[in-house]
Amino acid sequence: MRMGLLGTGPWAQAVHAPALRGHDDLEFVGVWGRRPEAAASLADRHGTRAYDDVDALLADVDAVAVALPPAVQAELAVRAARAGCHLLLDKPIATTVPDGRAVVEAAERAGVASVVFFTTRFQSETEAWISEQGAAKGWFTARAQWLGAVFTSDSPFAASPWRREKGALWDVGPHALSVLLPVLGDVRRVAAAARGPRDTAHLILEHAGGATSTLTLSLTAPPAAAGALVELRGETGVTVLPNSSTSALDAFARAIDALRTAARTGRPHPCDASFGLRVSEVLAEAEARLAGDSPAQ
Structure with missing residues (x-):
């Protein structure tokens, strides 16, 4: 699986980027962020590419991990799903019900898998x-x-x-x-x-x-x-x-595996976007x- 990262903040730096780089069964294709200089710095530290254009990154990957504020995540998750990307989202998927519903509907229409990273559920x-x-x-x-x-x-x-x-x-x-x-x-x-x-x-x-x-x-x-x-x-x-002795980094690696399994089998994970919407x-x-x-x- 080719995966990209959307977001460059503390959570992306501490968990998402290291887990993507360290995973044996995926290719960490690149990083996009709202601050290009932060994306360039994070990409350089993890030996991958910084993208200035989010749609260019979506075109190059099979899935995206999202580490962005909920309102920004919801909008970009819809765009990613429409581009055919599987979704590894952070909680909450959105802070309004309409935004959350839009993510679920976009994923369903596109037939892409989704997993929401509730840390405790993956320890x-x-x-x-x-x-x-x-x-x-x-x-x-x-x-x-x-x-x-x-x-x-x-x-x-x-x-x-x-x-x-x-x-x-x-x-x-x-x-x-x-x-x-x-x-x-x-x-x-x-x-x-x-x-x-x-x-x-x-x-x-x-x-x-x-x-x-x-x-x-x-x-x-x-x-x-x-x-x-x-x-x-x-x-x-x-x-x-x-x-739990499972670190957030290891828990996120398990969430990556859960997304890969859902994408391969077509069976929804219990922590998919629909569950995220219910929350x-x-x-x-x-x-x-x-x-x-x-x-x-």
């Missing part, structure tokens, strides 16, 4: 736990806390305009939903949503399987309080999402509920 230990709990029955409730310190530390993502605008709901909310939905079932409705300190959001979800879940999401937690926790309680007892739909419903709540002081 070996957590992937196995999610599959095991999804096969179990009788879940009663779950709680998920995804607390980041992006804006309270020296994180390289602190300068991200879209994260400052959309906050934790859209940045770490997809991670929490990517774990809960395959275990508890689809979200029937967002029963409640309330604001916490700064960008913190609290959600209560009702799931198709009959269980409820509570989510606490933040990018502004004190660094000492940051971390992720998912706890399930049901007929089989209590279980907690395990820690965006739930978050949009939560966002609408939060719009009627006053920020905590």
Whole structure:
């Protein structure tokens, strides 16, 4: 598979480009970015070509990996699908439902495969736990806390305009939903949503399987309080999402393999663009509920 990279930011530098260069079963064809000088620098570090014209890159590859803000990703994913490129997308696929739906429809019309990189779903230990709990029955409730310190530390993502605008709901909310939905079932409705300190959001979800879940999401937690926790309680007892030793780089390599398999077999991956759209739909419903709540002081 010939793959290109769209994007040159911190995530592309730390994960996407190294994983593409290091993969034995693909050709890393080139990089395009909104800043040509950044694309040239990243391409030079990884022994590939920088493209000034995104459509020229799309014409030269079988697939693209995207590391761009959601609104930019959605527009370019549609163009890539129309050019016949398989899609390895980042979460969220879009921060509006129409943009997400456009990506899904373009991929379906073009007959291209898609995978959305929800990191936890591609780490070996957590992937196995999610599959095991999804096969179990009788879940009663779950709680998920995804607390980041992006804006309270020296994180390289602190300068991200879209994260400052959309906050934790859209940045770490997809991670929490990517774990809960395959275990508890689809979200029937967002029963409640309330604001916490700064960008913190609290959600209560009702799931198709009959269980409820509570989510606490933040990018502004004190660094000492940051971390992720998912706890399930049901007929089989209590279980907690395990820690993973799989790095983001190795997880992304597994996502590449998942895209290659989906492209070869024609069988959709569980984390395809349609799943990414469903995540965006739930978050949009939560966002609408939060719009009627006053920020905590």
